[in-house]
Amino acid sequence: MSGAPSGWLGRLRSGLGKSSNRLAGGIGSLLSERKLDAATLGDLEDLLITADLGVETAARLTEQISQRRFAADVPEAEVRAALAKDIAEILEPVARPLDTTARPEAGPQVILVVGVNGTGKTTTIGKLAQQLREQGKSVMLAAGDTFRAAAIDQLKLWGERTGASVVAQDPGTDPAAVAFDALQRARAEQTDVLLIDTAGRLHNKADLMAELEKVIRVLRKIDPDVPHEVLLVLDATTGQNAHAQVETFKELVAVSGLIVTKLDGSARGGVIVGLADRFGLPIYAIGVGEGADDLRPFAAQDFADSLLGLSA
Numbered sequence: 001m002s003g004a005p006s007g008w009l010g011r012l013r014s015g016l017g018k019s020s021n022r023l024a025g026g027i028g029s030l031l032s033e034r035k036l037d038a039a040t041l042g043d044l045e046d047l048l049i050t051a052d053l054g055v056e057t058a059a060r061l062t063e064q065i066s067q068r069r070f071a072a073d074v075p076e077a078e079v080r081a082a083l084a085k086d087i088a089e090i091l092e093p094v095a096r097p098l099d100t101t102a103r104p105e106a107g108p109q110v111i112l113v114v115g116v117n118g119t120g121k122t123t124t125i126g127k128l129a130q131q132l133r134e135q136g137k138s139v140m141l142a143a144g145d146t147f148r149a150a151a152i153d154q155l156k157l158w159g160e161r162t163g164a165s166v167v168a169q170d171p172g173t174d175p176a177a178v179a180f181d182a183l184q185r186a187r188a189e190q191t192d193v194l195l196i197d198t199a200g201r202l203h204n205k206a207d208l209m210a211e212l213e214k215v216i217r218v219l220r221k222i223d224p225d226v227p228h229e230v231l232l233v234l235d236a237t238t239g240q241n242a243h244a245q246v247e248t249f250k251e252l253v254a255v256s257g258l259i260v261t262k263l264d265g266s267a268r269g270g271v272i273v274g275l276a277d278r279f280g281l282p283i284y285a286i287g288v289g290e291g292a293d294d295l296r297p298f299a300a301q302d303f304a305d306s307l308l309g310l311s312a
């Protein structure tokens with residue numbers, strides 16, 4: 001992408017600043033002091049690992065650099081550009097926006113949002129609601145995190161902010177009942193999109209599994225095709241732990257795509273590369289702030305360039 005890094009791209013760049021400093025800065029100092037030989041390649045691999053790209057991805061990227069047979073005194077910017085190209089190739093297949101264009105005939109598009117506590121589920125739902133409202137769609141939010149009263153209030157606030165309607169019941173209500181009620185209402189009101197919030201904090205994994213399974217089972221009593229999407233929200237600042245979260249949730253539910261939040265100000269943007277390489281799940285969007293407009297499409301080359309400190 002060309003042009004001045006303004007708007008969200010500029011924000012992505014500055015947001016990824018810490019990740020980029022770690023990676024691009026690290027490569028810069030590595031290669032300005034040493035020639036590109038086998039030992040330096042080994043250090044490059046270590047650097048990619050510490051930048052959260054994951055062991056296997058780091059090894060493969062280093063191998064690809066080695067196969068390029070650069071001259072030993074290659075300018076470091078050329079190595080960064082080559083890495084950005086290889087990383088963009090990993091990211092390209094997963095950089096797919098959430099498709100909300102076609103509303104199913106029978107009712108709303110149903111999007112279930114899952115993830116461990118604090119990753120940004122409720123905020124992401126608010127941001128998605130904002131985008132969908134801007135596209136002129138009618139949106140309903142279901143307060144399926146009944147574990148905490150504050151979670152219900154937080155969702156109501158996003159409803160007010162975005163003009164989405166909110167279906168909520170008292171704290172402690174069975175989330176499946178909330179989801180069921182919401183889907184019935186959304187069908188009756190011919191709502192375009194229903195976003196269902198869930199609790200991330202439960203007593204243990206078995207409870208979480210039982211709760212999510214029940215929500216889905218009960219929704220399917222109304223429509224066997226729902227949910228159409230299961231979004232797993234991951235917090236980039238947790239680094240490699242995000243991998244464990246994907247594994248856990250993939251066991252529980254059919255995760256259809258990822259949203260990675262808190263890329264602003266985190267030094268761990270590299271985690272996206274490892275996730276893309278390992279799981280191949282679509283990355284529907286990224287979160288670059290707490291505001292309603294801070295959910296951005298995930299663009300492979302832009303992201304790779306930002307990570308490697310290259311200006312377009």
Ligand SMILES: Nc1nc2c(ncn2[C@@H]2O[C@H](COP(=O)(O)OP(=O)(O)OP(=O)(O)O)[C@@H](O)[C@H]2O)c(=O)[nH]1
Nearest residue numbers: 117118119120121122123200261262287288289290
């Ligand atoms: N900087 C930054 N903060 C974010 C982003 N997304 C969410 N947050 C913040 O992260 C905190 C947790 O977000 P929530 O949306 O409440 O997370 P949650 O997954 O719903 O949490 P639980 O309901 O406790 O499971 C809030 O303070 C959000 O404002 C982001 O992209 N960038």
Ligand SMILES: [Mg+2]
Nearest residue numbers: 121122145151
């Ligand atoms: Mg929440």
